[in-house]
Amino acid sequence: DTGVSQNPRHKITKRGQNVTFRCDPISEHNRLYWYRQTLGQGPEFLTYFQNEAQLEKSRLLSDRFSAERPKGSFSTLEIQRTEQGDSAMYLCASSLSLASSYNEQFFGPGTRLTVL
Amino acid sequence: RKEVEQDPGPFNVPEGATVAFNCTYSNSASQSFFWYRQDCRKEPKLLMSVYSSGNEDGRFTAQLNRASQYISLLIRDSKLSDSATYLCVPNSGGYNKLIFGAGTRLAVHP
Numbered sequence: 001d002t003g004v005s006q007n008p009r010h011k012i013t014k015r016g017q018n019v020t021f022r023c024d025p026i027s028e029h030n031r032l033y034w035y036r037q038t039l040g041q042g043p044e045f046l047t048y049f050q051n052e053a054q055l056e057k058s059r060l061l062s063d064r065f066s067a068e069r070p071k072g073s074f075s076t077l078e079i080q081r082t083e084q085g086d087s088a089m090y091l092c093a094s095s096l097s098l099a100s101s102y103n104e105q106f107f108g109p110g111t112r113l114t115v116l
Numbered sequence: 117r118k119e120v121e122q123d124p125g126p127f128n129v130p131e132g133a134t135v136a137f138n139c140t141y142s143n144s145a146s147q148s149f150f151w152y153r154q155d156c157r158k159e160p161k162l163l164m165s166v167y168s169s170g171n172e173d174g175r176f177t178a179q180l181n182r183a184s185q186y187i188s189l190l191i192r193d194s195k196l197s198d199s200a201t202y203l204c205v206p207n208s209g210g211y212n213k214l215i216f217g218a219g220t221r222l223a224v225h226p
Contacts, residue, residue, distance in 0.1 A: 040218065104162050
């Protein structure tokens with residue numbers, strides 16, 4: 001399977017614990033995005049990387065959230081001191097940047113986080 | 117006003133019906149638009165892209181009205197497999213950050 005992969009697919013944790021999710025984009029894609037989706041809503045943008053550089057973070061990304069893409073390939077999203085409001089589906093997407101026009105973002109299957 | 121507004125539905129239609137969804141957006145600078153399809157508990161997948169006034173792909177037609185800032189998706193001859201949530205997405209960022217609507221749920225029944 002050469003699509004975007006995410007691990008784990010499901011995570012149940014207790015409030016206050018730290019969690020880390022991993023995203024492996026499509027191999028030649030240089031752009032990587034993290035989104036969060038709650039029930040009944042569309043995905044909300046969290047952050048974006050071009051290669052290893054994190055170029056934008058949404059205000060939704062509080063200080064408890066940190067994302068990295070150290071070698072410009074896979075990315076991790078860490079949530080510290082989880083809260084019940086962090087329960088959501090965390091989606092990763094990747095795309096290949098070209099000089100112009102839109103480049104389709106391919107989404108991974110997501111990591112569903114439940115904070116008890 | 118929300119950046120993207122969609123009728124949440126659900127739209128319950130019989131097989132073979134024609135159904136249309138509308139979506140309004142607030143950012144007049146949006147240059148391109150997309151419809152994504154999302155099955156229950158799955159990831160979104162691109163259904164159609166719209167760069168000019170519209171696009172047609174088989175049973176699916178997307179139309180854009182820039183003056184009124186809305187885009188529509190028309191599905192003809194609905195199939196059971198069309199049951200899903202349809203997400204409207206104006207492309208508002210130079211690096212293609214996607215701003216999703218909340219989605220319109222479609223249920224096609226026999």
